[in-house]
Amino acid sequence: MVRTPVFWVMYLMFVMMAAGGLMATAQLGPIAKDFKIADIQLDFFGLAMPVLTGALAIDRVLNGLTRPFFGWVSDQIGRENTMFIAFALEGIGIYALSLYGRDPVMFVILSGIVFFAWGEIYSLFPATCGDTFGSKYATTNAGLLYTAKGTASLVVPYTSVLTAWTGSWYAVFISAAALNIVAALIALFVLKPMRSAYIKESSAMSPALAE
Numbered sequence: 111m112v113r114t115p116v117f118w119v120m121y122l123m124f125v126m127m128a129a130g131g132l133m134a135t136a137q138l139g140p141i142a143k144d145f146k147i148a149d150i151q152l153d154f155f156g157l158a159m160p161v162l163t164g165a166l167a168i169d170r171v172l173n174g175l176t177r178p179f180f181g182w183v184s185d186q187i188g189r190e191n192t193m194f195i196a197f198a199l200e201g202i203g204i205y206a207l208s209l210y211g212r213d214p215v216m217f218v219i220l221s222g223i224v225f226f227a228w229g230e231i232y233s234l235f236p237a238t239c240g241d242t243f244g245s246k247y248a249t250t251n252a253g254l255l256y257t258a259k260g261t262a263s264l265v266v267p268y269t270s271v272l273t274a275w276t277g278s279w280y281a282v283f284i285s286a287a288a289l290n291i292v293a294a295l296i297a298l299f300v301l302k303p304m305r306s307a308y309i310k311e312s313s314a315m316s317p318a319l320a321e
């Protein structure tokens with residue numbers, strides 16, 4: 111698997127998506143505090159709680175729901191098509207958060223969209239990996255691909271450096287959104303034809319190997 115360009119394209123996309131999501135989500139607390147909305151009280155389904163607390167609670171729920179939801183969508187329209195939609199949605203959500211996140215209600219809504227569009231990487235990438243390289247070593251392959259999150263996490267500490275250097279979170283938002291949009295384009299225009307060709311080639315070779 112590691113000898114194939116298809117795997118490394120998926121790995122690169124995973125790094126980009128994980129980095130973009132972590133840059134936005136891992137810093138949600140500091141962002142809310144810098145936006146001066148963290149402690150503003152809002153009504154969440156009849157419960158009054160601070161914006162940051164409510165946003166984190168809702169975000170965790172959406173981050174869980176997104177995995178079976180986008181998994182089901184990808185079963186209907188294909189892995190790469192779903193990746194394009196989800197990745198682009200996250201990029202748009204992150205950019206919108208940079209513009210409208212100072213409003214408490216919009217902060218909650220947009221952070222929820224970001225979490226919802228980000229969590230699906232943990233269902234789409236393993237499924238795509240299994241579809242591409244087969245079920246025999248599916249767990250090992252998915253585990254190897256998952257190391258991309260560790261690679262991406264190395265980027266997160268630099269968000270604070272970038273914020274201190276520029277004086278705002280805007281550069282972080284733009285960088286995270288850009289990573290997601292580029293990953294969306296790679297999914298549709300690079301991974302999709304490359305993976306299709308790889309699967310056809312593997313299918314053609316399998317009968318010959320069995321003889």
